[in-house]
Amino acid sequence: MSDEVESLDGFRERARVFIRASLRPVTRRTVASALRANRTDEEELADVAREREVQRMMFDAGLAGICVPREYGGQGLTPAHQRVLNAELRGYEYPTRAQVPTFTPCLAVLLEFGSEAQRRRHVPAILKGEELWMQFLSEPSCGSDVAGALTSAVRDGDEWVLNGSKVWTTGAWWSDWGLCLARTNWDVSKHSGLTVFMFPIKSPGIEVRRIEMLNGSKEFCQEFLTDLRIPDSYRIGGVDTGWTVGSRWMFHERMSRNSPLVTMPEGTTRAGGAGATMHAIARAAGRLADPGARELIGEAQTLQLVGEALRRRIGQGITTRTMSDQSSAIGRLFVGLAETRRATIAFELAGSAGATWIDDDGDLAEWGIDFLMRQAMCIGGGTTEMAANVISERVLGMPREATPDRDLPFRDVPRSRTAPG
Amino acid sequence: MLLELSSEQEFFRDTTARFLDDNAQVAELRRLRDDPAGFGRNYWRRGAELGWTSLLVSERDGGVAISSSGLVDLTLIAHEFGRHAAPGPLVSTNVVAGALSAAGADQDLIAGLLDGSSIGTWCFSEGAPHDGLDDIAFDIAVEGDELVLNGVKRPVESASEASQLLVTGRTGGGLTQVIVPAAAKGISLRPMRGVDLTMRFSVVRFDDVRVPVASVLGRVGEAAADVERQLQHALVLLNAEAVGAMQRAFEMTVEWAFDRYSFGRPLASYQALKHRFAHMATWLQASHAISDEAARAVAERTPDAAELVSAAKAYIGEYGAELLQECVQLHGGIGVTFEHDLHLFLRRVTLARALFGTPAEHRRRLADLVAQKEVPS
Numbered sequence: 001m002s003d004e005v006e007s008l009d010g011f012r013e014r015a016r017v018f019i020r021a022s023l024r025p026v027t028r029r030t031v032a033s034a035l036r037a038n039r040t041d042e043e044e045l046a047d048v049a050r051e052r053e054v055q056r057m058m059f060d061a062g063l064a065g066i067c068v069p070r071e072y073g074g075q076g077l078t079p080a081h082q083r084v085l086n087a088e089l090r091g092y093e094y095p096t097r098a099q100v101p102t103f104t105p106c107l108a109v110l111l112e113f114g115s116e117a118q119r120r121r122h123v124p125a126i127l128k129g130e131e132l133w134m135q136f137l138s139e140p141s142c143g144s145d146v147a148g149a150l151t152s153a154v155r156d157g158d159e160w161v162l163n164g165s166k167v168w169t170t171g172a173w174w175s176d177w178g179l180c181l182a183r184t185n186w187d188v189s190k191h192s193g194l195t196v197f198m199f200p201i202k203s204p205g206i207e208v209r210r211i212e213m214l215n216g217s218k219e220f221c222q223e224f225l226t227d228l229r230i231p232d233s234y235r236i237g238g239v240d241t242g243w244t245v246g247s248r249w250m251f252h253e254r255m256s257r258n259s260p261l262v263t264m265p266e267g268t269t270r271a272g273g274a275g276a277t278m279h280a281i282a283r284a285a286g287r288l289a290d291p292g293a294r295e296l297i298g299e300a301q302t303l304q305l306v307g308e309a310l311r312r313r314i315g316q317g318i319t320t321r322t323m324s325d326q327s328s329a330i331g332r333l334f335v336g337l338a339e340t341r342r343a344t345i346a347f348e349l350a351g352s353a354g355a356t357w358i359d360d361d362g363d364l365a366e367w368g369i370d371f372l373m374r375q376a377m378c379i380g381g382g383t384t385e386m387a388a389n390v391i392s393e394r395v396l397g398m399p400r401e402a403t404p405d406r407d408l409p410f411r412d413v414p415r416s417r418t419a420p421g
Numbered sequence: 422m423l424l425e426l427s428s429e430q431e432f433f434r435d436t437t438a439r440f441l442d443d444n445a446q447v448a449e450l451r452r453l454r455d456d457p458a459g460f461g462r463n464y465w466r467r468g469a470e471l472g473w474t475s476l477l478v479s480e481r482d483g484g485v486a487i488s489s490s491g492l493v494d495l496t497l498i499a500h501e502f503g504r505h506a507a508p509g510p511l512v513s514t515n516v517v518a519g520a521l522s523a524a525g526a527d528q529d530l531i532a533g534l535l536d537g538s539s540i541g542t543w544c545f546s547e548g549a550p551h552d553g554l555d556d557i558a559f560d561i562a563v564e565g566d567e568l569v570l571n572g573v574k575r576p577v578e579s580a581s582e583a584s585q586l587l588v589t590g591r592t593g594g595g596l597t598q599v600i601v602p603a604a605a606k607g608i609s610l611r612p613m614r615g616v617d618l619t620m621r622f623s624v625v626r627f628d629d630v631r632v633p634v635a636s637v638l639g640r641v642g643e644a645a646a647d648v649e650r651q652l653q654h655a656l657v658l659l660n661a662e663a664v665g666a667m668q669r670a671f672e673m674t675v676e677w678a679f680d681r682y683s684f685g686r687p688l689a690s691y692q693a694l695k696h697r698f699a700h701m702a703t704w705l706q707a708s709h710a711i712s713d714e715a716a717r718a719v720a721e722r723t724p725d726a727a728e729l730v731s732a733a734k735a736y737i738g739e740y741g742a743e744l745l746q747e748c749v750q751l752h753g754g755i756g757v758t759f760e761h762d763l764h765l766f767l768r769r770v771t772l773a774r775a776l777f778g779t780p781a782e783h784r785r786r787l788a789d790l791v792a793q794k795e796v797p798s
Contacts, residue, residue: 275791288792291785298735298784301791305732306711313424313710322424333703391702392695396675399690 011081015088018061023054023092044219048132048174051095055129058095064127067260068111073124079260079319083312089265095129097171100381102126104259105252106133106179113196113237113245122177122198134201135253136166136180136223141416144386146181146250147191147243148405148413151225153182160197160235162205162228168380172208172221175201179249185240186411193410194242196249199230213376215369253381254328254390258315266308274342275301281349284363296345303338310334326394329387336384339377347371422500422664423493423713433487434497437471441505447762450618453508457612458582459619460508462537468509469537473498477519477654482531484522490720492654496661496712503665506765508619510540510579512658516651517541517587523647524638526600530585542583543651544574544625546777554652554778554786559627561590561597563634563641568599570607570630576622576776580610586625587638589651595642605630617768649727653719655777656730660712663741663773664705666766671705673763674698674748694751701747704740711736728790731783738780741770 006014039047058064059073066082068074075081107126110119125131142148151164162182172178178201185193201208205228210218237245257264278297279288287293314331317323347354350367357365378384392398405413426434444464453459469475476491476498478484487494495515502511518534518541521527533539544559551558559572570588580586586601586608601608607630610623639647675698678689688694715733718726745767749756756763774780 273791275787276795279788279791279795283795294785294788295781296784296788297791298731298787301728301787302732302735302784305714305729306707306736309710309714309729310707313706313713317424320425327706329699330703330706333699334707337703385696388696388699389692391699392689396689396695396698396702398678398695398698399687401692 006077006081008080008084011077012084012088014061015063015085018058018063019088019092022057022061023089023094025091026093041218044171045174048097048171050093051097052129052132054093055095055098055127059128065123065261066263068107068123068127072111072119073127079315082260082263086264087266089263092265094263094265098126098129098132099262099264100256101135101170101179101253102131102133103261103263104255105249106135106177108252108255108259108261109179109196109236109245109249110198112248115236117233118198118236131177132171132175133177133179134169134172134175135249136169136178137249138166138168140165140167140222144383147194147246148415149181149183149194151180151182152186153184153195153197155184155232155239156229158232159229160232162197162199162225162230165222165224167211167220167222169221169223170219172201172223173210177201178206178223179236181242181246181249183410184242187409188240189407190405190410190413191243193240194246195239196236196242196245197230198234198236199228203228203230205229213373215373250382251325251328254332254387255318256328256332256381258311258318258328258331260315260319273301274304278342278345278349280363281346281367284361285349285351285353287349293349296349300342300345303341307334307338324395326390329390329395332382333384333387333391336378336387340374343367343370343374343377422497422661422668422709424709426497427488429487430494430497433472433494434501437468437473437498437501438504440468440471441501441507445505445507447765450506450508450765453619456619457621459579459621460510460582462582465509465540466537469535473509473511474514474518474537475535477515478522478531478535482522482528483535484518490717492657492720493716496657496716499658499661500665500668503662503667503766503769504669506618506666506669506769510542510582511662512655513542513578513583514540515658516543516655517585519654520587520598520638520647520651521600523650524598526638530600533584539585540579540583541585541587542578542580543655544577544580544586544588545648545651545655546574546576548573548575548624554782557589557591557596559588559590561588561592561599561641563592564631566634567631568597568634568636568641570599570601570627570632573624573626575624576613576615577625579621580623580625581612581621587651588627589644589648592642596644596648597641598638598644598647599632599636600638601630601632601636605632607631615772617772618765620769620772652777653726653730656734657712657716657719659773659776660708660715660730660733660737663737663770664708664712666769666773667705667708667737667741667744670745670748670763670766670770671701673766674701674751677752688751697747697751701744704744708733708737708740728787731778731786731790734778735780735783735787738774738783742774745770 065074066077070076110122137146139149141150153160153162178199180197183193184195205226207224209222211220211222212218278300282288282293314327346367350364353361353364354367393400475484476495521531534541562569583603586603588601589598607628609626613622615622679687681688711733715729718729755761
């Protein structure tokens with residue numbers, strides 16, 4: 001292969017030919033809402049299998065891992081190429097579930113901190129759709145305070161023995177590998193005694209329990225690690241230096257769709273264009289001529305277009321170093337507030353059929369369920385309150401909140417009175 | 422403002438920034454409060470020399486662009502206007518210069534606008550009940566080889582300083598645009614009061630104003646696309662200016678939060694206030710992002726330009742004003758005094774919110790644009 005970077009036009013043509021010949025167009029119905037529990041397990045597993053297949057097809061077509069170096073199976077191209085791919089994928093299926101958390105933060109963490117052997121083994125497997133990764137990060141005892149992890153890892157010769165519980169892993173029941181933050185030293189301060197590990201999820205010693213959400217979804221899981229034994233070769237980064245990895249991990253998580261590692265077709269963010277979805281609801285309700293309804297449709301579309309523009313700006317800013325890495329929190333805060341507002345708008349437009357419906361109600365039905373789940377958009381992936389802390393403290397440089405746990409040995413840090421879960 | 426500027430664009434922006442640092446200081450803005458024109462003609466001529474009026478004009482007519490898009494370049498000037506709450510009819514003069522050049526109008530008319538010796542303004546909006554964005558009731562009738570204009574336009578920027586009026590009206594079912602000398606018989610002005618210290622507006626009344634058919638830009642009754650283009654230009658500039666004012670007010674308020682102590686701590690140390698700053702920072706970045714994206718789309722005439730520019734106006738109109746009001750709240754009582762400079766930017770953003778369609782109007786416009794894309798199922 002030559003060292004010359006493929007031209008954007010040539011790349012676009014190649015992507016377009018592959019996409020039109022091999023991928024299925026998406027209908028709006030299938031992307032109407034990410035918050036609905038409307039799939040059976042069999043359908044979910046079939047979707048996962050199809051996504052692995054699509055990922056493999058993209059790998060074979062030279063379209064997987066656009067910004068991943070060639071030595072790990074990627075294309076070694078630029079964020080501009082990724083943007084071209086995103087544009088060309090508009091309206092087509094793509095491996096949704098593989099993007100977050102597999103490509104970011106997990107793949108990003110592997111590329112940044114994994115050993116050469118770890119990268120060579122796992123990065124190509126991810127690009128081929130053979131490995132879907134999950135984050136074993138949050139714990140029942142600490143939500144956004146992830147550095148307060150209580151899951152312990154104790155060294156035993158060439159092995160580590162892990163015990164504890166992780167929670168809020170999406171789809172751990174159909175995933176392959178986990179990236180895990182664990183405590184390896186309780187006698188030093190909170191951030192100084194952590195280490196990062198990886199392991200296959202289907203290991204003896206890991207019990208995956210599915211959590212039923214209030215909308216009936218069972219995608220989220222909680223895992224119980226009981227004397228899980230893993231080799232030292234599964235450790236990522238140095239012992240007790242896990243927070244160095246962890247803070248970058250957090251960054252890559254906040255990058256989410258802004259990450260150049262993530263494939264995200266344009267215009268197919270949730271609901272296939274908020275304006276179009278709201279239009280469909282208002283039409284079903286016979287409210288298209290109502291100026292109030294038109295204003296709500298326009299507001300949803302405004303948030304959609306502004307959100308896309310902001311995502312591109314932050315992505316560009318971080319890539320070109322004109323913005324700090326921490327600016328990704330701005331995108332996170334915007335998305336949380338915009339999505340919650342959109343859920344409210346949809347519910348408002350749907351009227352009473354949003355709360356009580358029959359099958360014949362079509363586009364009017366079920367929006368109340370999304371409304372019930374609304375705050376998930378401001379909680380998952382780090383709460384909007386955490387994002388607001390990061391923006392004020394790390395972007396604007398305002399004084400940090402008092403952290404009484406910083407200078408104590410972790411075993412002496414006060415904890416919640418009753419550990420939930 | 423654009424995240425990355427070419428060195429030519431940066432030089433261009435910086436030249437205007439330094440000129441405004443010297444010539445649009447707050448003391449000067451305060452002095453202009455009682456000036457009927459709101460800006461000095463010499464100031465405007467010097468600004469024109471820096472390129473303020475030449476970016477929407479074709480090269481053939483003497484225009485100059487810094488990059489491949491004069492409109493995008495002009496947003497840099499508009500941004501600096503906002504940052505300084507600078508005086509001068511930037512939006513209207515550029516819209517008129519651009520429209521004249523696009524229509525292949527007399528180069529002498531354009532030359533005066535280019536060198537700053539004359540001012541042009543756009544008579545577009547009308548008063549209630551015809552103050553809706555797309556509502557043009559103004560009558561332009563054809564009588565032989567003359568056009569007869571009847572109606573009232575308001576608000577018209579810097580009308581008392583303008584020598585040329587670009588008038589948008591209705592001829593039967595279609596829109597017509599004519600360029601009219603401000604001194605024409607039958608035109609009367611009534612100065613308006615307003616929220617901004619230096620921006621001046623008038624009610625302009627046309628009673629049987631007669632101009633030759635040669636004054637028409639484009640064709641009689643077929644100006645809708647040109648009007649839309651002018652509206653998009655005006656919105657892009659107004660948005661960029663508002664974002665500049667937001668940026669400056671935000672910086673002032675962040676600085677205040679670090680310097681101002683209460684109960685022995687800086688304001689910046691209170692989490693309740695830090696979170697409000699985080700939200701403001703998000704509104705500000707989002708406003709930069711959509712403003713620039715809309716400018717690029719309008720410049721490149723992409724199919725989604727109308728949607729993006731309305732989304733930008735809806736968002737910046739709403740959150741720009743909210744950001745400024747938050748800045749006032751975080752300053753406390755000093756924030757509502759004339760002595761403090763914050764109101765200079767609050768005024769500018771408040772004006773921008775109301776001109777060329779309120780946020781609510783642009784949201785409805787967006788709903789209509791969405792509807793046009795949707796095929797009924």
